[in-house]
Amino acid sequence: MQAQEIYEKLKAEFGDAIIEFNAEPFFDPFVLVTTDKLFDICLYLRDTQGLEFDYLSCLGGMDYKENLGVVYHLYSIKLKHTFVIKVTVSKENPFVPTVERIWRTADWHEREAYDMMGIQFEGHHNLIRILCPYDWENFPLRKDYVQPDEYHGMKVPY
Amino acid sequence: MGLLNKLDDPYYGGGIILGKVEDILNWGRSKSDWYLQFGLACCAIEFMAVNASHFDFMRFGCIPRTSPRQADFIIISGTVTFKMAERIKVLYEQMAEPKYVISMGSCSNCGGPYWEHGYHVLKGVDRIIPVDVYIPGCPPRPEALEEGMIRLQEKINKQAIFNKRKRLAEEEKQELIIDN
Numbered sequence: 059m060q061a062q063e064i065y066e067k068l069k070a071e072f073g074d075a076i077i078e079f080n081a082e083p084f085f086d087p088f089v090l091v092t093t094d095k096l097f098d099i100c101l102y103l104r105d106t107q108g109l110e111f112d113y114l115s116c117l118g119g120m121d122y123k124e125n126l127g128v129v130y131h132l133y134s135i136k137l138k139h140t141f142v143i144k145v146t147v148s149k150e151n152p153f154v155p156t157v158e159r160i161w162r163t164a165d166w167h168e169r170e171a172y173d174m175m176g177i178q179f180e181g182h183h184n185l186i187r188i189l190c191p192y193d194w195e196n197f198p199l200r201k202d203y204v205q206p207d208e209y210h211g212m213k214v215p216y
Numbered sequence: 217m218g219l220l221n222k223l224d225d226p227y228y229g230g231g232i233i234l235g236k237v238e239d240i241l242n243w244g245r246s247k248s249d250w251y252l253q254f255g256l257a258c259c260a261i262e263f264m265a266v267n268a269s270h271f272d273f274m275r276f277g278c279i280p281r282t283s284p285r286q287a288d289f290i291i292i293s294g295t296v297t298f299k300m301a302e303r304i305k306v307l308y309e310q311m312a313e314p315k316y317v318i319s320m321g322s323c324s325n326c327g328g329p330y331w332e333h334g335y336h337v338l339k340g341v342d343r344i345i346p347v348d349v350y351i352p353g354c355p356p357r358p359e360a361l362e363e364g365m366i367r368l369q370e371k372i373n374k375q376a377i378f379n380k381r382k383r384l385a386e387e388e389k390q391e392l393i394i395d396n
């Protein structure tokens with residue numbers, strides 16, 4: 059199914075929760091959705107006949123300077139089509155519902171997005187750091203991150 | 217050291233070797249160095265190549281040990297992240313004396329490609345444990361690692377075993393004199 063058709067289906071089902079559809083050439087076509095309907099949209103994409111996105115190929119955290127965001131790359135192994143969903147959240151209030159119960163892959167990916175960007179996934183069963191040590195402070199891939207001078211007595215700068 | 221060459225020497229003749237016990241002990245020590253089976257990042261791939269049949273690390277008498285208690289030296293082969301640095305220190309401390317460290321690759325020498333923006337990388341493993349041989353390269357070629365191994369053997373061959381404390385004390389005294 060083409061991205062345009064998927065978008066139309068989503069728009070008919072969820073209305074205002076779909077903020078924007080972008081199908082510029084050279085990019086993967088994506089829809090921007092609101093966080094409060096994200097879980098329902100993902101469930102719909104997975105379970106509807108003709109969409110059947112049974113595979114989350116990638117989930118990534120983003121820092122857009124003013125906002126944070128999460129990007130979901132979906133793929134249907136059965137129907138061989140792809141789709142991209144994006145959400146944005148503010149830096150002060152970075153709460154996004156988890157999709158871990160829809161695609162099991164999201165478990166570690168969400169932990170990574172939390173570890174690097176500080177995005178809080180509500181409802182995640184085990185939202186702890188995955189790459190950095192557990193007692194690491196701040197979120198290193200944010201654009202305004204300043205690296206510490208010392209970690210456990212070891213000097214960080216060169 | 218050429219201990220065996222002395223057998224061919226007409227002066228020594230008759231299958232008798234005159235030498236120091238220290239030399240023969242060091243000869244044995246340097247030719248059967250066992251290393252900790254331990255790899256960190258991309259350098260570890262090269263390290264594995266050295267272990268395999270093309271480069272055959274075992275001809276140096278090097279056998280991988282999976283326990284630090286049995287290892288004579290450790291090859292820090294790759295990026296030392298802060299998370300790993302603490303574990304490396306524990307592994308090093310668990311090794312029995314005498315113990316040696318080879319730092320392989322730019323990463324463990326000085327931080328390598330992560331020197332500036334690597335908030336998570338220790339800029340040189342020598343900040344936490346003493347290093348005997350540094351091998352440059354990103355990653356070093358297997359030949360370079362073998363060269364490093366030969367350097368380590370040379371170093372072991374030259375080491376003093378007996379009266380170590382006395383000698384060290386004397387050295388320290390001399391250093392003090394030089395410093396003053």
Ligand code: SF4
Pocket residue numbers: 257258259260293294295320321322323324328329353354355356
């Ligand atoms: S020195 Fe280069 S090859 Fe070795 S671990 Fe670092 S980045 Fe990888």
